[in-house]
Amino acid sequence: MTTLSHTPAPGLPPKWGLTLPLPGLTIDRHRFLVERLADLGYTDVWSAEGGGTDAFTPLATVAAWSPSLRIATGIVPVQTRGPAVLAQTAATLAQLAPGRLLLGLGASVPAHVTDINGIPFDEPYKRTRDVLRFVTRALRGEHIAGDFDTFSITGYRLPHPPRDPVKVILGALRPGMLRLGFREGDGAITNLLFPEDVPKILDAVGPQPPGKELVVKVFVCPTEDTDYAHRATRPFLAWILNREPYRKFHEWLGHGDLLRESHERWADGDADGAQKALPDEVVEKLFISGSPEECREKILRYHRPGVTTIQLYVSLPPETFVSRARVLDTLARLGPAAA
Template sequence: MNDVVSVRRAIGLTIPIAGGGLAGLPDVVATAAEAGITEVWSSESNGADAFTPLAVAATAGRRVRLGTGVAGYLTRGPALLAQSAAALAELAPGRTAIGIGSSSYPMVQGWNGIPFDRRVARARDTVTFLRQAFAGGTVRGPFETITTRGFRLARVPGEPPPVLVAALGPRMVELGLEHADGVVVNWLSPSDVDGLLGGRRDREVVCRIMVCPATDPQRLRDGLRPLFAGYLSVPTYAAFQRRLGRGELLEPMWRAWAAGDRAEAARCVPDEVIDDLVVHGEVAACRDRLRSYLDAGVTSAVLAIVGPDGGPAAPPWPELREMVAGLAAPARENVGSSR
């Protein structure tokens, strides 16, 4: 049976913003909405968790969409994840999306002491668990990786939020497109999107994109090289970039990283890769580049603002307003292929 889904062209912003506290998020969201931002998405690493910033943002009184980008499903039990998601959906009914992800080996096993394994099966089980919980009945499965008995949400969302899966590998992409409501992706260029999705345009595709409206490209590239070397040497991200066709370009960086020479690894990050994966330059050029992501099939382009030196930065609101003008469009219904 064919599915009818809402396809949007949205512009999001990563929160919390650099240098800003959680208490100030309602003002940030209000300013962002006035600048043309239609969604805010959290991030989760070693700072704020995925849900608290969005709960604070929900008090801004603006009808922006709130999305977890992403909440770890290996570091949370499924019942707790369902409770947190349902609470957020209650705060912003009809304006919530739940992105879940495995995170990475250092965060899951290194920091939390939890095995970083069976990630695809656990993601599938978590999507099933959340959907059954959001429907209001007792969660029954069947499950491959979850042992649960008798859980039922006491506060069921009036409108169940979509569940998206953070996807790098082909199995996760397939899971997000076939079993969930879409995917959350990052570290890819507009030209990578169609191949990653296999040409499909019937699911949500949330893409976090580093953005810097600055005019000194070499300063920006040099500032970003250590970040690129660190991230793209994580095995899951390295495999992702190989599948996208950047293996030859990044091989010198990976060799230096494996040898323990972090400085040399950073020096080996090619300008071409940074220019592929970061939106930067004059405001008009940034706007055109963001439009190319949306034209390629991204439904939510989520901006992660970096400064001229490559570090996290607060949004430059006047430039941001000009950059996103006319890019967002209301959701439209689209008939997709069967799951």
């Protein structure tokens, strides 16, 4: 086994979150896990929304099963729900978990907005900005009426705004959205980047006022079977890295040459070739694998001063699901409480 080393970043330790539901396990089978996460050192449960589970229902179950875990969306697309519905849903969740809700909003990608929902993916930056402005005001209990650039509101006020503040952050990949999240919201969440890319994100954000959040989502496949890990993760990586927002993100990060052949094959309609063209270096850095201990060392490389939360998306190999004890043991060895 390769021995890896890591020098912890100075400053406050980050929060650690786990994305649920775990792939391969439906949300109704997670109670045993949620009830133990705090003991394993995890502070948050995150959800996401694309073409599978919705973002909010898993968090409602977590709020019922745990009195302490922070619940967070990372992210909810701003185009697939109306602004008032987003505010209402967040306010309702906040009643279940007062002071423990973090609402992550974002533009998402056309495949999740237009392809499966039939909704135009128009002006993603402006739409995200407008929804952020509406939702933050609504959650403060303000009456909102008037024209935004991407929608108009006749008049709306939440009847029961949250008693405790709800943080609202943005899914952000490049400087404009990152700065918007910190300027008008409570921070940002970014993902699918190399550990050495984190300083560029921090530079784009600039000085971070106290209380703001910078969340880094890290994809993990804890197995020493490298061939399995690559087979399991290449299809997703090829798909997501060939979405325009992520293609532009990695060009900005300076990885255009590494991904050029994959982009060209995808553009030619060769999805299988686009997967094969992804360099092993890209696969291993964007969806890390190895023993749980090796994965944990790699996860810690994302912790830099200014990163407030490490959010894990964990794709467990099938053999881990033989027992609840094995699932918990693997997550314990990956997580913040591991020795």
